Amino acid sequence: MRMIIAFLLGCLGMFLTTGCAFVSVPLMSAPQPLAEQVLEGEGTKKILIVDISGAIGDQAKGGGLLSRGTPSTVSLVREVLLKAERDPKVAGLILRINSPGGTVTASDIIRHDLLAFKERRNLPVSACIMGIGASGGYYVATAADGITAHPTALTGSIGVLLMTFNVEGLLGKVGVEEKTIKSGGKKDLLSPFRRATPEEERLVQGVIDQFHGRFVDVVQARPGNRLSRHDLLTLADGRIFSAADALAAGLIDRIGYLDDVIASLRDRIGDPDARVVTYFRPGSYQGSIYAESAAEPSMADLLGGFDMTGGGQFMYLWRPW
Structure with missing residues (x-):
């Protein structure tokens, strides 16, 4: 309302003056730093819920005029971890995961940051997979001391995906000819304007195999893992697991609800009524332990639509369509 009044007064001023006037009216308030909200509990120590929702990416989701x-x-x-690190009362973290994964690099950065935070603060971290914690979502979960999945959750999908498009035939049908001048034969590798050669597919497969091997390494290194590399490789063919199957296979540690994870973490930190908190951007509302943060990048944002300027992204992702 204040912005509208300021805008109208500015317009009025322009009409009342004989010269020219420029009115600068901000249509959006400046972004505010994260604030804390207590969801439940009245104890001294805090358990912070860190939300990992939607497609995991490293590019901001664009806004509009308003x-x-x-x-x-x-x-x-x-940003959440930096704020938590400055609060000595934060005694434990819960990763609330509801994600099918995302890009390889984004998933790896988040896992790295979580491990670094654990080392600096020396506090317990638990992961709770809600509806889905697959591929990159599961990759992030391996940073926790233990993984709990809801009874109806889906997880797994250990593998790497690269999607590209070939529009060579389409361009030919509409009479458009593409011309690329390049310094080397493989400079336009994965170009959407021509079919990849068998050698190029072999080169890309080599990169995918490396990223897949890293995923297996990460799962094998997670706390509590009891699977041999041979067993993991058998499971790491991209298949999805129900919570029950994942528990039987050894990919998760228990089946339960978010309340169970909170109770277990309260017991570990020695505060039976520890406050469960979350961080939120002022202007949004977090009313319970199930309230999600602001909208995360969608699958369309992650894939970038039909962007012909790039060669695709390597992804730890399930169901990219």
Whole structure:
């Protein structure tokens, strides 16, 4: 309302003066730093819920004329961890995961930041998979001391994905000819304007195999893992697991609800009524332990639509369509 009044007064001033006037009226308020909200509990210590929702990416989601863009998952998690590190009362973290994964790099950065935070603060971290914690979502969960999945959750999908498009035939049908001048034969590798050669596909497969091997390494290194590399490789073919199957396979540690994870963490930190808190951007509302943060990047944002300027992204992702 204040902005509208200021705008109208500015316009009125322009009509009342004989010269020219420029009125600068901000249509959006400046972004505010994260604030804390207590969701439940009255104890001294705090358990922070860190939300990992939607497609995991490292690019901000663009806004419009009257709306501000939202930060990437990578940026938001780093911001949350920096705030938590300055609060000595934060005694434990819960990763509330509801994500099918995302880009390889974004998933890896978040896991790295979580491990670094654990080392600096020396506090317990638990992961709770809600509806889905697959591929990059599961990759992030391996940073926790233990992984709990809801009875109806889906997880797994250990693998790497790269999607590209070939529009060579389409361009030919509409009479458009593409011309690329390049310094080397493979400079336009994965170009959407021509079919990849068998050698190029072999080169890309080599990169995918490296990223897949890293994923297996990460799962094998997670706390509590009891699976051999041979067993993991058998499971790491991209298949999805129900919570029950994941528990039987050894990919998660228990089946339960978010309340169970909170109770377990309260017991570990020695405060039976520890406050459960979350961080939120002023202007949004977090009313319970199930309230999600501001909208995360969608799958369309992650894939970038049909962007012909790039060669695709390597992804730890389930169901990219």
